[in-house]
Amino acid sequence: MKKISYLVSGRGSNFKAIAESIKSGFISAENGVVISNVDGVKAFDTARSLGIPYFFVNPKSYSSKEEYEAEICSILRSHSTDLICAAGYMRIISTYLINEFRNRIMNIHPALLPSFPGLHAQKQAIDYGVKIAGCTVHFVDEGTDTGPVILQSAVDVSDDDTEESLSAKILREEHKVYPLAVKYFCEDRIIIHDRKISIRQN
Numbered sequence: 001m002k003k004i005s006y007l008v009s010g011r012g013s014n015f016k017a018i019a020e021s022i023k024s025g026f027i028s029a030e031n032g033v034v035i036s037n038v039d040g041v042k043a044f045d046t047a048r049s050l051g052i053p054y055f056f057v058n059p060k061s062y063s064s065k066e067e068y069e070a071e072i073c074s075i076l077r078s079h080s081t082d083l084i085c086a087a088g089y090m091r092i093i094s095t096y097l098i099n100e101f102r103n104r105i106m107n108i109h110p111a112l113l114p115s116f117p118g119l120h121a122q123k124q125a126i127d128y129g130v131k132i133a134g135c136t137v138h139f140v141d142e143g144t145d146t147g148p149v150i151l152q153s154a155v156d157v158s159d160d161d162t163e164e165s166l167s168a169k170i171l172r173e174e175h176k177v178y179p180l181a182v183k184y185f186c187e188d189r190i191i192i193h194d195r196k197i198s199i200r201q202n
């Protein structure tokens with residue numbers, strides 16, 4: 001059975017959606033460990049209530065990003081992690097961790113990539129005036145939100161949508177597609193051809 005661990009920086013609602021999907025049996029896997037670069041985050045409360053170990057790793061305690069990620073890597077390995085889910089993890093994941101877990105780090109981004117990568121994706125969508133927005137689950141590569149796309153889900157943007165209302169609409173979709181992508185991974189159904197991904201039918 002595969003083990004899923006999480007990198008978070010805050011609220012952790014996507015972590016919760018995946019972890020609960022594991023608990024309910026929708027995803028056949030085990031929860032590994034939650035790691036945050038910010039102390040005292042809400043995701044830790046969720047982890048505690050679900051009985052999942054959690055760690056604060058302070059980037060400021062390390063002299064380089066590589067040393068910081070080496071510590072993260074050692075915690076992930078000590079919990080036999082097969083897949084890392086970045087869930088609102090607001091740090092760039094560098095080559096060190098990517099090489100250690102190549103095609104085994106997923107991220108969710110609140111936009112239909114390649115549109116609106118980076119920060120404040122929902123505000124970027126509102127400001128641009130798009131009529132359709134959404135979210136993307138992708139593998140993490142060396143670029144910012146550039147990795148192979150696993151799943152996407154779209155929502156309509158209404159004339160009266162604000163950054164907050166659009167974020168809430170997109171978040172509801174995030175909580176559906178992220179657990180589904182993890183489920184596909186755990187069932188070995190994700191097939192990668194260069195940067196294109198297909199999902200094997202059961």
Ligand code: GAR
Binds near residue numbers: 118
């Ligand atoms: C989510 O909307 C996620 O897509 C976004 O942060 C939020 C985290 O919420 N991630 C990014 O913007 C990454 N570039 P959560 O902590 O409740 O899962």
